[in-house]
Amino acid sequence: MNGLKISRRELLKQGGAALAGLAILNNARRVPTALAQSGDEVIPWLDQPEPNPVPDAVGNLLDWEALDSWITPNDQFFYVSHYGLPEIDANQWRLEITGLVEHPMSLSLADLQAWPRQELTFTIECSGNHGFDWNFGLIGNARWAGVALAPLLQEAGVMDDGREVVFYGADSGEETVREQTISQKFARSMALEDALSPNNLLCYEMNGEPLPQPNGFPLRLIAPGWYGVANVKWLERIEVRSSRMMSRFMARDYVTLRQEEIDGEQVWTESSVGRSLLKSAPARVVRSGDSYRIEGTAWGAPIERVEVQIDDGPWQPATWDKQNTKYSWKLFTYDWKGATPGEHTIVSRVTGMDGQVQPTEKELETKKSFLEHNAQHVRRVMIA
Ligand SMILES: Nc1nc2c(c(=O)[nH]1)N[C@H]1C(S)=C(S)[C@@H](COP(=O)(O)O)O[C@H]1N2
Numbered sequence: 543m544n545g546l547k548i549s550r551r552e553l554l555k556q557g558g559a560a561l562a563g564l565a566i567l568n569n570a571r572r573v574p575t576a577l578a579q580s581g582d583e584v585i586p587w588l589d590q591p592e593p594n595p596v597p598d599a600v601g602n603l604l605d606w607e608a609l610d611s612w613i614t615p616n617d618q619f620f621y622v623s624h625y626g627l628p629e630i631d632a633n634q635w636r637l638e639i640t641g642l643v644e645h646p647m648s649l650s651l652a653d654l655q656a657w658p659r660q661e662l663t664f665t666i667e668c669s670g671n672h673g674f675d676w677n678f679g680l681i682g683n684a685r686w687a688g689v690a691l692a693p694l695l696q697e698a699g700v701m702d703d704g705r706e707v708v709f710y711g712a713d714s715g716e717e718t719v720r721e722q723t724i725s726q727k728f729a730r731s732m733a734l735e736d737a738l739s740p741n742n743l744l745c746y747e748m749n750g751e752p753l754p755q756p757n758g759f760p761l762r763l764i765a766p767g768w769y770g771v772a773n774v775k776w777l778e779r780i781e782v783r784s785s786r787m788m789s790r791f792m793a794r795d796y797v798t799l800r801q802e803e804i805d806g807e808q809v810w811t812e813s814s815v816g817r818s819l820l821k822s823a824p825a826r827v828v829r830s831g832d833s834y835r836i837e838g839t840a841w842g843a844p845i846e847r848v849e850v851q852i853d854d855g856p857w858q859p860a861t862w863d864k865q866n867t868k869y870s871w872k873l874f875t876y877d878w879k880g881a882t883p884g885e886h887t888i889v890s891r892v893t894g895m896d897g898q899v900q901p902t903e904k905e906l907e908t909k910k911s912f913l914e915h916n917a918q919h920v921r922r923v924m925i926a
């Protein structure tokens with residue numbers, strides 16, 4: 543595991559003095575007004591994220607203790623930008639659909655908005671979320687609106703040898719590849735079959751408003767069921783190709799390294815970050831009079847059950863909102879009966895419809911890169 547991970551464990555091992563210091567700091571944290579009014583009180587976690595070391599690339603991390611709505615408001619939505627935040631004049635902007643298509647297209651925002659509007663709620667999570675101590679807030683849930691991608695590709699007419707669809711953003715940076723330094727646009731490639739999924743949206747709206755600039759104004763791809771990186775922002779060009787486009791964000795940076803046993807042999811696998819994995823996390827502990835409840839969320843794949851464990855106790859079923867949509871996170875709650883004064887650990891785990899269970903940190907030790915870190919997230923709390 544990486545150094546930052548170790549530092550969290552070290553911190554947790556430290557004695558009362560350090561923790562008391564943290565607790566004082568944490569008490570200064572804002573309690574959401576909606577809760578304060580109802581007489582509820584959020585008990586801050588003893589373990590807190592370290593400061594964000596890359597504020598230029600990552601911002602607005604989710605404040606878990608303030609999580610009190612299913613939808614994440616736009617002004618609180620996290621963003622990740624590898625090549626800065628391009629400012630695009632929507633009046634000049636066009637989307638080009640090019641490559642192995644019968645009828646290349648060039649569309650203005652108004653052209654796109656003339657197509658049928660489609661909406662979908664999707665929780666977007668960066669594959670780096672929970673990979674380091676500072677960054678367990680790279681997640682948010684929004685109602686996205688735009689036009690379905692598949693009919694546009696059909697209108698453009700994908701040729702027989704078109705197999706991959708590449709999405710290019712307007713943002714670019716310098717990359718050195720085999721000693722050549724070149725300028726590259728942010729881009730991701732997707733198999734044609736995946737691109738044609740009826741849920742993919744070319745999205746111009748987020749929670750009923752035009753896309754905020756950090757989240758891709760004027761247009762982005764929303765690919766439900768995929769990690770954040772696939773959801774290309776500031777979209778400028780969609781190009782159909784006969785083979786996979788390899789780039790930093792497909793084949794170098796966003797690569798997960800795992801050790802697997804195949805026929806008794808330890809084999810390393812390198813895979814490009816792709817579909818999201820099953821995951822959950824406790825968000826906060828809330829005190830209401832004499833009773834306590836644990837709130838959290840679960841996401842990433844169809845969910846069978848969510849459970850909570852306190853200290854070394856048994857796993858207990860949490861209640862979660864089954865009405866929520868397929869691609870959104872589910873908020874869960876658990877009534878914590880008989881919470882005793884002192885320090886406690888709180889952890890959640892989710893089981894998928896396919897029977898898979900969210901792994902522990904220990905079980906994920908064969909994964910050697912920080913990406914796609916879907917381990918159970920243990921938090922610590924002090925009950926007065
Ligand atoms: N053009 C472009 N698209 C991008 C990125 C980027 O840097 N440039 N970052 C990706 C990554 S790594 C993530 S996690 C998501 C985050 O979406 P958000 O910034 O709207 O939260 O955007 C993705 N789309």
Ligand SMILES: [Mo]
Pocket residue numbers: 622667668669670770771
């Ligand atoms: Mo990401």
